Amino acid sequence: MQALLKEFLVLQKAPVFFSMRYTKFLALIGIALFLYILFSIGPIAVVESLVKLDLFLFAFVVMLLPPILLLKGFKQQILVNCLHKKISLAESTKIWLIGFFFATITPAKAGDFLRALYLRNSVGLNFGAGLVVTAVERIFDLLFLFLAALLGLIVFSLHYGIDKSIVFVLSFFLIIFLIGLFVLTRKKWVAFLLKPVFNFLLPEKFREKSRVGFDDFYGAMQAMVKRKKLIAAVAALTIGSWLLIIVQFFLIAASLHLPVSFQFILSVMPAILLIEVLPISFAGIGTRDATAIFFLSFAAVSAAESVSFSLTILAMNLLTALIGVIFLSSSKAISTDKQINNFP
16 A cells, blocks of 8 residues: 555656646535535435445446446557557556556546556557557547537437526537547647747756657657557447446446436436546536536435445446556555656
8 A cells, every 4th residue: 555655746846747736626626516415415314325326226226337437448449459569458547447446536537548657558659649549439438428428418408498508508519529639730830839838837857858759759649540440449348438428327326226217317328427537527526516416316216326326336446446446456566666757
């Protein structure tokens, strides 16, 4: 445990955490929101809902975890293969789990990008290429959630007759996201936009290496785009893994005896998951609870039951993060100050 704590403190020195240091206080909003919700409802009511958990059904929730994790690892393995590197499924899944742990404890899951460091040490990918692997996976995930949330909210609004403005708001953010992706593919544009940050905010000792990392990033991106069949496989795995996760959420709802259908969960969960990405929470605490209360109320689910549903999802996420901690504690990928000082 001491070695694990030391490694985490060393990682705090990496530039990956620069933005996180300034958003960690903002992320406390989620915790404050959760405490407000909990004490408004009453902790006892939430506990009473949780103790109704059907352990037999919940066992199927846990049983779905290994295939979901393997799909995540397989997707990362394919992305690494796109860059002409080889990694085993076991090693890829291990690195993904380590990244998930850091994502869980950082706002907007920023710590997930530390997977790039582990990929560098495991398969020899340079840091820029490792960032491309992580970024492309995140882009596919977000794109699926945006499209699924948009379709789901259209169905939801038609069924429950709610104001369709929420659909237009989501459409607006989807357009912004797509514009952002387009800009990201333009190296010169991104270089122009990042120039003030590079010149005034980035420490001198990291500038030259950051230039190299920037070039490596776009070199890897160009190489990855050429592997169209593998990218198509990643898209298919993204859809498959998220559908399996949504099945898992439905089983959680069923184990808590919530009166919701699979179609209902399929309609609202992508929107709930998108809210988790906002940098105002750790692991979706508070934001997921508030969004779940809003959507599940249309299915006559009480606030206490909605919070118990959200907390059970959190428990599954923490279980996944715990597996990542186990791998992290035995990993030698980035355990020295020298490696961080040589960043990227």
